[in-house]
Amino acid sequence: MTLAKTVPEPSGPRKIGSVNVVDPETGKNLAELPVLTGSVGADTIDVRTLNGKTGMFTYDPGYTGTASCESKITYIDGDKGELLYRGIPIEQLAEHSDFLEVCHLLLYGELPNATEKDHFEKGVTYHTMLHEQINFLFRGFRRDAHPMALMVGIVGALSAFYADSSNVEDAEQRAIASYRLIAKMPTIAAMAHKWSLGQPFVYPRNDLGYAENFLHMMFAVPCEPYRVSPVLARAMDLILILHADHEQNASTSTVRLAGSSGANPFACISAGIACLWGPAHGGANEAVLKMLEEIGSYDQIHEFIARAKDKDDQSRLMGFGHRVYKNYDPRAKIMRKTCHQVLDELGVHDEPLLKIALELEKIALDDPYFVDRNLYPNVDFYSGIILRAMGIPRRLFTAVFAVARTIGWIAQWSEMHTDPSQKIGRPRQVYTGETRRDFVPLDQRG
Numbered sequence: 001m002t003l004a005k006t007v008p009e010p011s012g013p014r015k016i017g018s019v020n021v022v023d024p025e026t027g028k029n030l031a032e033l034p035v036l037t038g039s040v041g042a043d044t045i046d047v048r049t050l051n052g053k054t055g056m057f058t059y060d061p062g063y064t065g066t067a068s069c070e071s072k073i074t075y076i077d078g079d080k081g082e083l084l085y086r087g088i089p090i091e092q093l094a095e096h097s098d099f100l101e102v103c104h105l106l107l108y109g110e111l112p113n114a115t116e117k118d119h120f121e122k123g124v125t126y127h128t129m130l131h132e133q134i135n136f137l138f139r140g141f142r143r144d145a146h147p148m149a150l151m152v153g154i155v156g157a158l159s160a161f162y163a164d165s166s167n168v169e170d171a172e173q174r175a176i177a178s179y180r181l182i183a184k185m186p187t188i189a190a191m192a193h194k195w196s197l198g199q200p201f202v203y204p205r206n207d208l209g210y211a212e213n214f215l216h217m218m219f220a221v222p223c224e225p226y227r228v229s230p231v232l233a234r235a236m237d238l239i240l241i242l243h244a245d246h247e248q249n250a251s252t253s254t255v256r257l258a259g260s261s262g263a264n265p266f267a268c269i270s271a272g273i274a275c276l277w278g279p280a281h282g283g284a285n286e287a288v289l290k291m292l293e294e295i296g297s298y299d300q301i302h303e304f305i306a307r308a309k310d311k312d313d314q315s316r317l318m319g320f321g322h323r324v325y326k327n328y329d330p331r332a333k334i335m336r337k338t339c340h341q342v343l344d345e346l347g348v349h350d351e352p353l354l355k356i357a358l359e360l361e362k363i364a365l366d367d368p369y370f371v372d373r374n375l376y377p378n379v380d381f382y383s384g385i386i387l388r389a390m391g392i393p394r395r396l397f398t399a400v401f402a403v404a405r406t407i408g409w410i411a412q413w414s415e416m417h418t419d420p421s422q423k424i425g426r427p428r429q430v431y432t433g434e435t436r437r438d439f440v441p442l443d444q445r446g
């Protein structure tokens, strides 16, 4: 069966005008730069010809004012707090869809019909097992290794096992690699968990749903039956949907940059996992829980908030703030509701960390420091509490995020490979180091 399907290709943004770059001293027009527009969102100035026309570059550390590519996948309106996957609001997907449908939507641009859904699910489940030799790779890691260290290593190593789907010029091979990555990530994350516990690996069960199977591989043991709670399976599915894509965030940009050189898909996703690991990105859910545990009790909340506001203190209110959202993160609202459902299902009505989180949120949303800087709870503020309640250890939280974000990375990577304007990513710099000087022999150095 051929897996490659038509992926909506970048069609080139529309030119709606131009801006001039004028020399302030002579008033001479140095360059006319096109202004481009997409289907919705801010217009952009196309600076690709700027250097050729003026010899100058643009300077934008952290890419705060730069659109790095054209994309048809995910749209965020940070002021409104809106998130759309292929145009569909995240709230509607969270309520009516499931993770594999969302994967199809992100990858191919449309929700699947019944036949497509069946084919897609079968296609993914066919690839859930890992090459048996990969078990030996796990054995090379220390038991106390961080699960993200295992994920970076194992996913990168997939390229050594699946060379038959590593040719990025071949659409069919790209499709097979996509299915493999979506299918194998839960298996790898669950194995990383089992490795740290010293328990036997649990093989995937293709009769279970995606989230259900993930929980099964994490929590089942060979010596007794394990039944996955439907409420927890649904909560995990929701967590996966909410984290599935988020346009050109740091890890996605890393995947695109790695992919721009023609690197194989497994190496690119491994690069994305490495970037996601950081506490300012995917590591934030782990950091939120660590913070809540450190705060420990109600009476410490005010002191912690004061430290988060103090410029001389490194502490930040983890799970608050976002580069793009200057309003409540829509994913955080859904997560907040799910958090209560999960705790109810588990009969944990008075989870102390949830109480601290709720109080922290209340105080921060009223505090001028956070209000003036538009710092609202982000998706990670609640996800850690849910994951912890499900029995997932803190160190595994970012690995769960990586499982979810794999589809976003893959969809963006596939889109990049169909983009006629795609080039190897190669930014420039403002050099402020030494200018040319001569080598000094060792015996003449001071």
Ligand code: CMC
Binding pocket: 246, 249, 279, 280, 281, 282, 284, 308, 309, 315, 316, 317, 318, 319, 320, 321, 322, 323, 324, 373, 375, 378, 379, 380
């Ligand atoms: N606690 C205290 N102050 C903060 C926080 C925070 N969580 N976030 C931002 N600020 C302050 C910051 O000190 C700065 O203040 P000032 O203007 O006085 O210097 C101002 O707000 C702007 O901050 P910034 O660092 O320039 O903003 P940014 O867009 O570069 O950073 C962020 C965005 C997410 C890295 C940051 O808000 C942060 O570190 N948040 C905590 C970590 C976190 O929750 N990350 C998860 C992000 S969502 C999941 C994901 O997409 O991966």
